[in-house]
Amino acid sequence: MSAGGLGGRRPASASAFDVDALLSDRGTRTVVCCGSGGVGKTTTAAAMGVRAAELGRDAVVITVDPARRLAQSMGLRELDNTPRPVDLTESGRAAMPGSLHAMMLDMKRTFDEIVEAHADAERARQILANPFYQSLSSSFSGTQEYMAMEKLGQLRESGGWDLIVVDTPPSRSALDFLDAPERLGRFLDSRLIRILGAPPATGAFKVLGAGVGMVTSVIAKVVGAQVLKDVQSFVSAFDAVFGGFQERAERTYRLLQAHGTGFVVVAAPEDDALREAEYFIERLRTDRMPLAGVVLNRVHRTAVPGLSGPDAAAAAAELEQAGDHGLAAAALRLYAERARVRDREQWLMGRLAANHPDVPAAEVPAHPVDVHDLAGLAEIGRALGRA
Amino acid sequence: MPTGTHAAARSGREHKLPGVSARDRDAEAVRLHVVTGKGGTGKTTVAASLALALAAGGGTVLLVEVEGRQGIARLFGTRPLPYEERPIADAPGGGRVCALAADAESALLEYLEMFYGMRRAGQLLTRFGAVDFATTVAPGMRDVLLTGKATEAVRRRASERRRGGRDAGGGRHVYDAVVMDAPPTGRIAQFLNVNAEVAGLARVGPVHNHADKAMSTLRSAQTAVHFVTVLEEMPAQETVDGIAEIHAAGLNVGSVIVNMVHSGFFDEPVLREAAEGSVDTGALVRGLKAAGLEDAEETAHGLAQEMSEHAQRASAEAAIRARLDEVDRPRMELPLLGGGVGPEELHLLAERLREQGL
Numbered sequence: 001m002s003a004g005g006l007g008g009r010r011p012a013s014a015s016a017f018d019v020d021a022l023l024s025d026r027g028t029r030t031v032v033c034c035g036s037g038g039v040g041k042t043t044t045a046a047a048m049g050v051r052a053a054e055l056g057r058d059a060v061v062i063t064v065d066p067a068r069r070l071a072q073s074m075g076l077r078e079l080d081n082t083p084r085p086v087d088l089t090e091s092g093r094a095a096m097p098g099s100l101h102a103m104m105l106d107m108k109r110t111f112d113e114i115v116e117a118h119a120d121a122e123r124a125r126q127i128l129a130n131p132f133y134q135s136l137s138s139s140f141s142g143t144q145e146y147m148a149m150e151k152l153g154q155l156r157e158s159g160g161w162d163l164i165v166v167d168t169p170p171s172r173s174a175l176d177f178l179d180a181p182e183r184l185g186r187f188l189d190s191r192l193i194r195i196l197g198a199p200p201a202t203g204a205f206k207v208l209g210a211g212v213g214m215v216t217s218v219i220a221k222v223v224g225a226q227v228l229k230d231v232q233s234f235v236s237a238f239d240a241v242f243g244g245f246q247e248r249a250e251r252t253y254r255l256l257q258a259h260g261t262g263f264v265v266v267a268a269p270e271d272d273a274l275r276e277a278e279y280f281i282e283r284l285r286t287d288r289m290p291l292a293g294v295v296l297n298r299v300h301r302t303a304v305p306g307l308s309g310p311d312a313a314a315a316a317a318e319l320e321q322a323g324d325h326g327l328a329a330a331a332l333r334l335y336a337e338r339a340r341v342r343d344r345e346q347w348l349m350g351r352l353a354a355n356h357p358d359v360p361a362a363e364v365p366a367h368p369v370d371v372h373d374l375a376g377l378a379e380i381g382r383a384l385g386r387a
Numbered sequence: 388m389p390t391g392t393h394a395a396a397r398s399g400r401e402h403k404l405p406g407v408s409a410r411d412r413d414a415e416a417v418r419l420h421v422v423t424g425k426g427g428t429g430k431t432t433v434a435a436s437l438a439l440a441l442a443a444g445g446g447t448v449l450l451v452e453v454e455g456r457q458g459i460a461r462l463f464g465t466r467p468l469p470y471e472e473r474p475i476a477d478a479p480g481g482g483r484v485c486a487l488a489a490d491a492e493s494a495l496l497e498y499l500e501m502f503y504g505m506r507r508a509g510q511l512l513t514r515f516g517a518v519d520f521a522t523t524v525a526p527g528m529r530d531v532l533l534t535g536k537a538t539e540a541v542r543r544r545a546s547e548r549r550r551g552g553r554d555a556g557g558g559r560h561v562y563d564a565v566v567m568d569a570p571p572t573g574r575i576a577q578f579l580n581v582n583a584e585v586a587g588l589a590r591v592g593p594v595h596n597h598a599d600k601a602m603s604t605l606r607s608a609q610t611a612v613h614f615v616t617v618l619e620e621m622p623a624q625e626t627v628d629g630i631a632e633i634h635a636a637g638l639n640v641g642s643v644i645v646n647m648v649h650s651g652f653f654d655e656p657v658l659r660e661a662a663e664g665s666v667d668t669g670a671l672v673r674g675l676k677a678a679g680l681e682d683a684e685e686t687a688h689g690l691a692q693e694m695s696e697h698a699q700r701a702s703a704e705a706a707i708r709a710r711l712d713e714v715d716r717p718r719m720e721l722p723l724l725g726g727g728v729g730p731e732e733l734h735l736l737a738e739r740l741r742e743q744g745l
Contacts, residue, residue, distance in 0.1 A: 065573075316678075324677070343726075
């Protein structure tokens, strides 16, 4: 089925998001795809990477936990933190003016590398062996987001990439990846962790009074004394590298705000996903992050623009009553069911457009089958480009 | 809802709960329904429908959400839910559904107060950011607190005094069932495997005991994990993987609930041909003319295009169904509701679940 084959109307107030213009602009150095889970964020990021290569860019896509077949379609076999070249000859186009690399993020390894870069060998060894560090680097909520941003900063600074497309992790909340670096930083630099990290009976305890002793004892009760000990030895070893950490996080955050970055909010025309998208649009604005546009995946379109769902249902009922023309009646019933879905989608997308008339949007038509090869990604990329 | 008991048997424990009276006619019945699914599959909708279905006929069911998304309030069209169990809907036959939006912070404060009488300490902890700290240094703790809250509601009995947490025994269960709108499939095994989560951290102490209590309920035949999916490749794959993980964690898998199923409009041969782009447009034109529609030719062409798209989807869906057939668990299906879901639709979906033998 050709991607743009079915006519569809855009909600009146929003302008079209010119994805080709974003991707072909040499000034665009980073594209960050964000949105709630299950909306096709990774697919969008990958499709944009393929499209960028078609437009002559040398692009790299950083993915986080892609579906197996999508990863395979890009030639990714494992989480190895190394951009791998993607063979674009299967994308259905003979000559490709640009190139594409892809990598899967290994969050623990990324974390380890930062520690190794900022601490001397002995201290790095101590930190990496610390049980608290191990749980922090593999399961602190937000570490994945932080590390995705860290990796982005690294690739951007390496200067080897013309365009970096980042797929953000499937967060519990879409805000996580903006907040995570700061949250982790705040956590590691918090008064509490300083106090806990300090040996007892030093100044901090005296100043803060008895409350602290109580807090420490409650925490010890709740998480166990051993955990506190691990935290304390982690903090004293980590102290030396912390400044470097914080600085990197701030640099990456500023990089996101800088000219050359475009945020793409990915959504599907469903209530929850669109609410999340709106939330995200507002948040990006608050943080003065450059929003390029919204991509609406899996939009259903009509092949018969002049026929309404209720009219189709009425016609089907008439035929069913007469008892013949079974095929036409069934086709009309199908049409009426699909029209209900489309009408709701249009209504939901209209709500987004009305609330954010200044945010351009691009639609990707729903495919009858899932996309899991380069040709499919290229087709989505082109559909985005034409929007 | 049917349950699997072999995983419980594998855990090698007997769950003869003290104080189980004759009133609990079937001590092995599932009372904690954990509902998971990939994002976008309608997990919250299914959890809410399941709660309504279980309450039908006069039961009292608690619907718990654990991710702070306020999805339940949105579905039922109410204001955001507090950390408090309160009635949210009536079910047919005098049943009642209560809802609770659980969050780790409130659960921790409640827990400290209940077990240590530490109200003041709790307030201090909040002020110091210590709650965030505690749930952070022990990442599994957040999950333990949330599963702990849900499993406590499963065990709670009418005569039991909540404060002090003693099991007075004898009384009726306050809730006939608890339905949890759980984290998505990708995180469910880790979320429920609370023992493993805290094992590396709090080696001894109250959190460990708390986790043990939660775990004994989660591993018992009283708990089943239901997987919500749609007939698409990725959600189905995650379902298959998630089920394997839940089994490996020694927990019981309940049903696979296929959500948003399109109606079948055509016979198999028609579908097969339509999938290849071959539709009897002549017959469509004649039918459309008989129904008095304008532009019959053009409309027929458009309908044929939609039919072949539908048929392609249907054939992809058949392959996904076959994949789900390999999972040896009961399967239920819920229809696609094109117009979105509100309280009325939840009742309809609940009815469908009941029809399918819930």
